Amino acid sequence: MNLLKSTLEKALIVGGTILKRGFSRPKHIQYKGPVSLVTETDKEAERAILQVIQKRFPNHSILAEESGASLGSRQKWIIDPLDGTTNFAHGLPLVCVSIAYEENGIVRLGGVWNPILDEWFWAEQGKGASLNGKKIRISKIKSLKTSLLVTGFPYDRLTRPRYYTRFFEAFMNRTHGVRRLGSAAIDLCYVASGRFDGFWEFGLKAWDVAAGGLIAKEAGACLTDFKGKPMNIYGEQTLVANSYIHGSMLRLIKRLF
Numbered sequence: 001m002n003l004l005k006s007t008l009e010k011a012l013i014v015g016g017t018i019l020k021r022g023f024s025r026p027k028h029i030q031y032k033g034p035v036s037l038v039t040e041t042d043k044e045a046e047r048a049i050l051q052v053i054q055k056r057f058p059n060h061s062i063l064a065e066e067s068g069a070s071l072g073s074r075q076k077w078i079i080d081p082l083d084g085t086t087n088f089a090h091g092l093p094l095v096c097v098s099i100a101y102e103e104n105g106i107v108r109l110g111g112v113w114n115p116i117l118d119e120w121f122w123a124e125q126g127k128g129a130s131l132n133g134k135k136i137r138i139s140k141i142k143s144l145k146t147s148l149l150v151t152g153f154p155y156d157r158l159t160r161p162r163y164y165t166r167f168f169e170a171f172m173n174r175t176h177g178v179r180r181l182g183s184a185a186i187d188l189c190y191v192a193s194g195r196f197d198g199f200w201e202f203g204l205k206a207w208d209v210a211a212g213g214l215i216a217k218e219a220g221a222c223l224t225d226f227k228g229k230p231m232n233i234y235g236e237q238t239l240v241a242n243s244y245i246h247g248s249m250l251r252l253i254k255r256l257f
Contacts, residue, residue: 001108003056005124008099008111011052015045015081015097016115019088023116027089036155037085042066045081045097053077065207076102078233080207083112084183093117098185100210107233110211112185121189121215129192129218138220139194144248147197150179150187154203164202167256171200174252184238188212191240192219198241198249200226206233213240222246226253 022041030038046066053060061076063069077099082088084095093116101109112121121136123129129136141147149171153164172178179196181187184204190196192215210233217223224230225237228250241249 001124004101004109007053007056008101008109011049011077011079011099012097012111012113012120014052015049015099016113018045018048019082019095019097020115023088023091023093023095029089034155034158037089038066039082039085039089041088042082042085046079049079049081049097049099053079063206065205074104078102078107078206078210080185080211083185083208084181087182092182094181094183094186096183096185098207098211100214102210107210107214110214112189112211112215114186119189121192121212123192123211123215123218125214125218127218129215131189131193136193136219138192138216138242139197140244141197141242142244144174144245144252145176147175147245148177148179148195149175149198149200149249150181150190150196151199152180152182152184152187152201152204154201156203167200167253170252170256171249184208185212188216188240191221191242192216198239198245200239200249200253202238203236204238205236209233209238213238216240224250226250226257228254 028040061071061073064079080098083098088095096112096114098112100107108125110123187199191199221240223240
């Protein structure tokens with residue numbers, strides 16, 4: 001495990017350093033879809049991360065946002081080299097590199113680093129979660145009406161805007177507020193550290209939630225899909241909250257779903 005941990009740490013540092021260097025430079029933006037961006041920094045960071053991991057573990061599987069999947073082993077690295085690309089393109093410092101290690105279908109390690117704000121979130125299965133080396137826990141907010149939530153909108157929002165905004169409106173009217181930061185990995189880490197009390201989103205991919213999900217889980221959060229079943233990082237339904245408000249969020253989502 002020590003070699004796995006040191007590899008993940010090095011990969012985060014290498015990828016995050018590239019993000020930090022590119023943050024203040026002119027961006028070369030390409031479009032994967034109408035609202036899905038990619039920059040040269042995404043690609044450069046992913047190449048550097050893969051080089052670190054594959055040098056030490058050449059037979060492990062890879063699932064990375066920009067280069068896709070290289071499968072075959074039950075030991076898998078799940079990588080988002082730049083979560084929050086639209087933020088990055090506009091100079092908004094809510095960006096991160098997110099890397100998880102999965103073994104036999106279970107996420108064992110997860111790290112999320114925002115090199116612009118220098119926030120390093122980390123979790124190891126069964127050993128808790130931390131922010132810059134200090135243990136973190138979810139909030140103790142006990143009611144939905146006193147909670148602060150966070151969400152995001154999937155890439156098909158241009159064709160289904162009213163469907164997604166009705167969830168936003170329902171929660172907005174029942175809470176202190178709802179925020180939209182533009183990085184699912186950061187959203188999950190902010191729930192883990194108690195900055196938000198709950199998070200929901202449609203259409204996320206494994207690289208969006210694998211590391212942040214483990215961090216939230218190890219910090220004490222409840223993680224399910226929109227039917228209340230344990231969250232599957234490949235399932236594209238994400239509901240994460242403290243134990244006090246999770247049930248209220250789930251009941252509301254079920255009514256609207």
